[in-house]
Amino acid sequence: MTASESGGSALLEGRTVLITGAGSGIGRATAHLAAEAGALVIAIDLKGQDETAAAITEAGGRAEARALDVSDAAAWQILVDDVIESHGSIHGLASIAGIVSDVDSLLSQTEEGWDRILAVDLKGVWLGARAVVPALLENGGGKIVNIASTAGLIGMQNVLAYSAAKGGVIALSRQVAVEYAARNIQINVIAPGVTQTPMLGDITEELLTTVTAATPAGRLGRPEDIGNLVVYLLSPKSDFITGQVIPVDGGWTAQ
Numbered sequence: 001m002t003a004s005e006s007g008g009s010a011l012l013e014g015r016t017v018l019i020t021g022a023g024s025g026i027g028r029a030t031a032h033l034a035a036e037a038g039a040l041v042i043a044i045d046l047k048g049q050d051e052t053a054a055a056i057t058e059a060g061g062r063a064e065a066r067a068l069d070v071s072d073a074a075a076w077q078i079l080v081d082d083v084i085e086s087h088g089s090i091h092g093l094a095s096i097a098g099i100v101s102d103v104d105s106l107l108s109q110t111e112e113g114w115d116r117i118l119a120v121d122l123k124g125v126w127l128g129a130r131a132v133v134p135a136l137l138e139n140g141g142g143k144i145v146n147i148a149s150t151a152g153l154i155g156m157q158n159v160l161a162y163s164a165a166k167g168g169v170i171a172l173s174r175q176v177a178v179e180y181a182a183r184n185i186q187i188n189v190i191a192p193g194v195t196q197t198p199m200l201g202d203i204t205e206e207l208l209t210t211v212t213a214a215t216p217a218g219r220l221g222r223p224e225d226i227g228n229l230v231v232y233l234l235s236p237k238s239d240f241i242t243g244q245v246i247p248v249d250g251g252w253t254a255q
Helices: 025-036 049-058 073-087 111-138 160-183 205-214 223-234
Strands: 016-020 040-045 062-067 092-095 142-147 185-192 245-248
Touching: 016 025, 016 073, 016 111, 025 040, 025 049, 025 062, 025 092, 025 223, 040 049, 040 073, 049 062, 062 073, 073 111, 092 111, 092 223, 111 142, 111 160, 111 185, 142 160, 142 223, 160 185, 160 245, 185 223, 223 245
Parallel strands: 016 040, 016 092, 040 062, 092 142, 142 185, 185 245
Antiparallel strands: none
């Protein structure tokens, strides 16, 4: 369903946006919300992206699926070139793809696991920005929204590589935001708290209760909580916001 059909806000009407991690969780929710806001969504993932695009299309929105390993530089360039050839321009990128391992501390973290998590969660964000920024410049500007985590802001146990990668996303995004602010490209970061997505895996009921109780809002995040902010940051409404890190965590980091 389009923004006009649903009575919703057409914040992204006429815009083509790339969304990584669109096969599930926050990425899938964001893809649906972006389509509802009027965007042509390029749903990017290695699994589930076809289902996301099909559901958006069935609901009356516009979406296309693309398979992509975000850590593959050549694949990024092929994808960007293809989208520009097919649709003329790119207006925004939401880098949401991410992975995490079960339990990784300083001594238990393997080198292989470290390399894989940083390849997807940090290198993938860099490669996405590097591939898309020239297209945004050709278009006179644009938006990039990168998903980090509260684990990139404060110390947390047993997510060593993930925390390092998300902290890197924050630093990278600030650097690129400053570099391109004068050229009308806005780059911002969202740092979700614990959110109800498949990434939670087999979290125990006990841990779920503990985390919920520690969150001032009294609940976990929902994918739509993050997705709604992504849509706003991809829109012209956010033209004077850049280089910012916005926690969406129910007050977790305010304590």
